[in-house]
Amino acid sequence: MATTSDHDQLISMGFDPEKSKMALKASGGLADAIDWLDKNADKSIEDLKAEETTAAEAKAQEAADQARSLVCNECGKRFRGTAEAEYHASKTEHQDFSESTEEIKPLTEEEKKAKLAELRERMAAKKAIQSEKDKEDAKRNEQISRKKTKESEDIKEQLRVKEQIKDAEKKRKEKQDDIDAKKKIKAQIAADKEERRLKAERDKAARAGQALPSQQETTTATPAATTSKPASEYTESRMRFQTESGNIMKTYPVETTLFEVAQAIGDEIGRDVESFTQNFPRKVFGKDFFDQTLKELKLVPSASLIVK
Template sequence: MATSDLDQLVMMGFDKERSEMALKKSGGLADAIDWLDTNSSKTLEELKAEEAAAAEAKAAQAADEAKSLVCNECGKKFRGTAQAEFHATKSGHTDFSESTEEVAPLTEEERQAKLAQLREKLAAKRAVQAEQDKIDQKRNEQINRKKTKETEDLKEQLRMKEQIKEAEKKKREKQAEIDAKKRIQAKIAADKEERRLKAEREKAARAGTAPPVAAQPPPAPAPAAARPASEYKETRLRLQTSGGNIMKTFPVDTTLFEVAAAVGEEIGRDVESFAQNFPRKVFGQEFFGESLKDLKLVPSASLIVK
């Protein structure tokens, strides 16, 4: 039967209790012998007292070790560094310290309650975000509608300008055609008169009489003078709205405010201003107290309703 280290130490003459302490301290026969030699001058009671003191010191050291982290700004405790860092990121707190107090793990009920609380917070956050998304979407739609309306208004203005330019071009072409016809007719008449005079001169020469004198062309009729604006009693307005054009006739003393009221009743909204393309001018509400005659909108005018 194999002999244990304790038996060998006892056989060597060492006290059994001292031998047990030596083996516990060293873990091997040779080291145990060295420990017994080193502590041979100490009594058993002294060795036990030292062992008890060492155990107490170890326990105190274990008690002093940090088992958690505490946020000194809000008092929350965390099991580890990762949780403390997450809290610092979320709250902006920076003052943390170590604590020997261990954070007890959550019970199943506490864990379920915590999860339920987190779900409620998440649902509330999603609801707020959904409401904000609706507001943002509505605002974006309003912006897009405004941009679309402004674009359509600009296109309409450009279209009107093109129509006016085209009308003026056709008018010039028609006038040029009329002038050309007049010149041709005048040339034909002049040639005809020249031939007639030539024939009469030849006839007079043969007859020995005086040649005929060329007749002076009748003077061109003077153009009719345009009527001054003061002679007009009414003016005709072409009012362009988003729903189409409105043709109305007003007395020249009608104020622009009265025109706006009449148009507003017809289109179902308040009129903020009028715009005129040629000449380019905007009649805001500061002009609403003036008459159509004072605004030189006589005998007719074309206005864009804003």
């Protein structure tokens, strides 16, 4: 804003008072006002006022020509600002917009209420669609989870069946090994018995001064091995227990439980028996076997156990 002193200084310099006011109004300062007066020294006050009016009208026209809205050239819809136009483009994929000097009138109260109701309706519809989508996603996720659970259970079942087959095969092998071992022991016992018989005959013949019988004669006279009776026919079992202090020989009824045997051996060695170990075939009889009989554990007609 120009001061009185600036205007007075211009008058004292010889400038016209009215032109001085116009100069200070147009420039805003003393130095700029002097430049303005020099440039317009040949113009009359009427000409300067006419130019001022023309400039004001041009400025007003320029303001009127400024864009007051945006128009979608693809659908003709108008928008107050770029934010609304960008939202419209994101929803419709329309890309052709232009500026317009036409100003969009403000909404009336009724139009505002209708717009708000429409917006709420759209939001409710969008929420309903999203809810349905969430339900479908939840159902799909549940189906996937059930499928994974079933596949996991199927894999576990397959592993369990394989483990059962493996255990059954192991038990069959152990049983067959036990049968083969018993056969081998029986054959060895029969061979030992036959060897003792032949030795006795040779000793008897030697004492009597008789000729020793040939191997063929003794073999023909007596079978090499006598068929032993099955284990189910034995009523007693001959047991040899290997302890830290030495071996203990005992004979028990086949219906004696391993617990009773453990009690008897424990009393004899002065400590509790935790388990028995059989070397051939290799087996360990822990306390979970103590309720079974010697017959059930196939420790008949004889067995050799290590006391632990």
